[in-house]
Amino acid sequence: MRQFSSLAARALRRSTAPKPQTPSAGPKPHKRSSAPKPKPKPHPSSSPPSPVPDTPVPVPAPGPPAPAPMPTRPWEEALDAAQRAFCLPLAGRVLAAAGTGNAAVSPAGVHAALSLAAAGARGATRRQMLATLGCGGGGRGAAADAANVASRVVKRVLKDRAKSGGPRLAFACGVWADASTKLSTEFVEAAGGLYSSVAKTADFKDKPEDAAEQINSWVNKSTKQTITSLLPDGLIDQNTGLVLGSALYFRGRWLDKADTGKTAEEKFYCLDGTSVVVPFVEYDRTRLFAVHDGFKVIKLPYKQGNNERKFSMYIFLPDAHDGLFELTKKIFSEPAFLEQHLPTEKCHVGIGVPKFTISFQIDMKDFLKDMTLELPFLRDADFKDMVSEDDSGEPLFVSDVLHKVILEVNDNEIEEASMKKTIGKPLPRDQFTADHPFFFVIREEVSSAVVFMGHVLDPSSQS
Structure with a gap:
């Protein structure tokens, strides 16, 4: 990882500067006599002697550049x-x-x-x-x-x-x-x-x-x-x-083909009391599903690739057709609300979700x-x-x-399988039909990273 803060940049420049040479030690001098030696008298015509330079003090070589800062937590x-x-x-x-x-x-x-x-x-x-x-x-x-x-x-x-x-x-x-x-x-x-x-x-x-x-x-x-x-x-x-x-x-694409499902034109009820007819994906599956006071939540896993990532969409559907903003107010006013209300139990659910972009x-x-x-x-x-x-x-x-x-959110695989039938399969115990405004989260499950948040008020419109 390249460190690019000003401190590290200066340290990097220091580490690449030429190192000063430390003077080598000369031969060990002989022990001098305790008797003082007479000082020579200067010749009248001679110039004054040059001052003897001070013995250079060794300068320590600069150390390595400062290490890049480490994260303080996982x-x-x-x-x-x-x-x-x-x-x-x-x-x-x-x-x-x-x-x-x-x-x-x-x-x-x-x-x-x-x-x-x-x-x-x-x-x-x-x-x-x-x-x-x-x-x-x-x-x-x-x-x-x-x-x-x-x-x-x-x-x-x-x-x-x-x-x-x-x-x-x-x-x-x-x-x-x-x-x-x-x-x-x-x-x-x-x-x-x-x-x-x-x-x-x-x-x-x-x-x-x-x-x-x-x-x-x-x-x-x-x-x-x-x-x-x-x-x-x-x-x-x-x-x-x-x-x-x-x-x-x-x-x-959803985790598996909805070979027991269909794509049908159904009504979606908007906040202003009007309705629009849009394509719905309808099928039944065993999914993580929760019923809370005033709303339901379902987890719809996406088809995964050959890697560690696992994406899922969570849909929060208020019971009331006009209850979206009251629900999202709770979600965003309490930091732990979202995590605490994700579904944890699997149920056999009849699912209806509109296609939208x-x-x-x-x-x-x-x-x-x-x-x-x-x-x-x-x-x-x-x-x-x-x-x-x-x-x-x-x-x-x-x-x-x-x-x-x-x-x-437009899974063509479901359209391809829409004519298939299954006989003798039990009816779902619960129903989740997102036929009015809802809130959704797309999350990567391995890291728990929230990739998208949004709401759908009219699936017939892109904006």
Whole structure:
């Protein structure tokens, strides 16, 4: 892991400087007589003798560079703290502000982008960013915790392994500065190596439209054409500072083919009392299922690939057709509520879930400010660890924290099997039909990382 803090960078330079030579010891002198020797008289015409140089004092060679700071706790523990302190509060604010539309957010993706930026921050700016990310007091150990969580999530959880049979997952993350900025080599390399992201420059001041196109093209390429753009028109101008961005695409198939199920057109009842007719996937299975006071929860596992990841969708369905916001208020106001109400018992359940696609894009800046993260957005923010020592440009500050999610719940395998029948199978004991607004979580089970949170208010609309 490359250490790119200013302290480690200076230590690295010290370790590569030429070592001073320690003078070698000469032959041992003979023991002098105790009788004093007469001093020679100087010749009148001779010049005064040169002073005898002092014996050089050996200078110890510099030691090795300071070791990279170690995380203060296991990454699973740090991840749990980050999800409680950062991911849940952020998702709650975003979904509450989404109004009457469908919405989805990836707290893990936003966490990765902010952790990357925090790696280039110093002083109070860094301390505030790390505290917001749930990493404690902001020391070097806290910075290592944030980097450790972000690195493991992007490499283990958000990396696409669809070829092995798992969900299709595309992730792009980066930080962009104006072309006048000279980014630090250490920071650029850490962005690519540690965070699987990029740190780049673009000409914000003179060619803002070209800069936006450059960023959008990179996102399109990095997500393999699943997300074609991240920056809205007109976002970049000559006053733009740093732009942070994260984009995620997800599509999975359910664990097994619904060979006893069907795809049918059914009514979905919206919050305003109207209804829309949309395709539903209907089948029965033994699944983890829970009935609580006022709502039900079911776990729908996705088909897994040949790796350690295991994704599942949890759907929280209120009993009342208009009960979604009351339910999500409970979920986000109590940090332990979500974990405490996940299902733990298996039941034979009749399942009905609408097919839907969500495309959701938002600037996180105002939500982060509401979470008391303010210093990175000020003109006197300190991002000196992001730039080279000889950078003479203007001080950096964050202008925007852009985030985009495209999520597809549309399993074609179920359509292919919709005509099959099974005779003699017992009827399900319980029924779970998501025919009115619901909240969902997509989680990676091995790490417990919450990849997506969202709600569906109208499955006939993408937004």
